[in-house]
Amino acid sequence: MMQDINVNPNYVRIFDTTLRDGEQSPGATLTSAEKLEIARGLMRLGVDVIEAGFPAASPDDLEGVRRIAIEVGNPLPGGEELFRTVPVICGLARASKADIDKAWEAIQHAAHPCIHTFLATSPIHMRYKLRMEPEEVVDRIREMVAYARSLCEDVEFSPEDAGRSEPEFLYLVLGEAIKAGASTINIPDTVGYTMPDEFGGLIKGIVANTPGVEQAVVSVHCHDDLGLATANALAGIQAGARQVEVTVNGIGERAGNTSLEEVVMALNTRRAIFGFDTGIDTTQIVRISRMVSNYTGILVQPNKAIVGANAFAHEAGIHQDGMLKEQTTYEIMKPETVGLSRSRLVLGKHSGRHALRAHLEEMGYELSKEDLNLAFERYKNLADKKKVVTDADLEALIEDQIYQSHEVYQLEGLQVACGTMGMPTATVRLRSPDGEITVQASVGTGPVHAAYEAIDAVVGVPNTLVEFNVHAVTEGIDALGEVTVRLMNGQGTIPHRKSPQTEIMHARTFGGYGADTDIIVASAKAYLAALNKMLVALGRHQPAETTLISSPAD
Ligand code: KIV
Ligand code: ZN
Secondary structure, three states: OOOOOOOOOOEOEEEEOOOOOHHHOOOOOOOHHHHHHHHHHHHHHOOOEEEEEOHHHOHHHHHHHHHHHHHOOOOOOOOHHHHOOOOEEEEEEEOOHHHHHHHHHHHOOOOOEEEEEEEEOOHHHHHHHHOOOHHHHHHHHHHHHHHHHHHOOOEEEEEEOHHHOOHHHHHHHHHHHHHOOOOEEEEEEOOOOOOHHHHHHHHHHHHHHOOOHHHOEEEEEEEOOOOOHHHHHHHHHHOOOOEEEEEHHHOOOOOOEOEHHHHHHHHHHOHHHHOOEOOOOHHHHHHHHHHHHHHHOOOOOOOOOOOOOOOOOOOOHHHHHHHHHOHHHOOOOOHHHHOOOOOEOOOOOOOOHHHHHHHHHHHOOEOOHHHHHHHHHHHHHHHHHOOOOEHHHHHHHHHHHHHHHOOOOEEEEEEEEOOOOOOOEEEEEEEOOOOOEEEEEEEOOOHHHHHHHHHHHHHOOOEEEEEEEEEEOOOOOOOOEEEEEEEEEOOOOOOOOOOOOOOOOOOOEEEEEEEEOOHHHHHHHHHHHHHHHHHHHOOOOOOOOOOOOEOOOO
16 A cells, blocks of 8 residues: 555655556557556556556456456455555546446455546636536536545546646635545646646645645646656646656657656656655666557657666767766666666576576566466577577567467468568468468568568458567577567558547557567567457457466565
């Protein structure tokens, strides 16, 4: 359970909304098994609150949140909870009884459930979106917060588009929400419009003028439309907020949300000026960043603060010279602090299963017997091909295995012929959901194209490849290759605005990930993973029942 702010007034709660606001980013669709793995990763990271989803959005969303509430939101059997924090599990609900009921249905089995309900308060939203008078908005907030409070002890209320709302009106609605039972009042800059001074001033005003504010925790939730989400969130904390809502890698609608790693590392690195504490184990940051990127198919830009591939790289000669003399000349944080020190795996290719299991457990992976056998077989294969197997290689291997473990169609084999002497040709061998094996050959402009054509001919779901990325997990010519793809359902469909009033996304995007020493195999795996997600989302197949590799609560 999170720290009591009354015990440590400088404790800032980290409320992670990767699985709710983050999952709303185009292409971030996650399967419920992936959501569960990310929730476990967030727990390991030490977040205080996991906003696990929006249960009223669909039965699948409700089920995903329910599984997280049960499996991540509870102490482990046998009292191991002493060694971990059991996070609050939160479900989002619009200000309606039906939504609040669904949220409660999903989260009620968590040890610490929380209902997060919201209603817009800006003149623009009230007039054009809600078509409600301000008095009606106040009444609805009062009624719905009280209703949520009748079900759940912990209720958060957000006045949507607070950044463009009248401060005096906010003081009124927030005071009413607290009176009706809200324990957290969250202030969203929904469209990323405010400047840091302005947003800090807004929070200061709320802390000074909202009736009953001392009974609630003030929270901030910023979007990055002007690239100011982190600056605004920090200004909000300095002005009195003690909860910050964030996503891993800053993913989210449009330009995204405040990024978890930026806020946490700013508070951590500049503690002397901030003086705030969080419960985050910063050494888990890189790992959760990679997991979210691989599962969503949304790559992290190389120059992204903290988690970008270049965040700790020093290219310029002068910088390298300085670094050799003294690391602090150009490094304000140690890479190890965010989990970047990639220790070389001491296991050789003659090491046994037991040693591999022990090492994986140290890395946070606890495998079932079958999963361990498979991982061991794949590790041996890799060790045969590669001189040095690093933790990064192992991470890629395990994540790839997680993907393959919940496939609808499975890649059983792939053979390609390519080069300058003929038509690039690929033959794939796929296992269908009912166990049928199909072998299919196709030609293409290159080996990846040929492989994708062959897969398409078997799976038969129209799609457009909108992004394809390949990169090496480690340095060296024998490195494992990682491929991420993003596919859109429908052929040649590009999402667009139908009219200014009705913004309709005609197509959804789905991410896929694959890793192998052969990048054509990795490409085929990534493509099939994205297609499998699409098939499940379109209701054409159920995901395979899986026993996912679970990470221990350490
Ligand atoms: O940005 C926003 O306004 C939100 C609310 C639901 C809190 O995500
Ligand atoms: Zn938001």
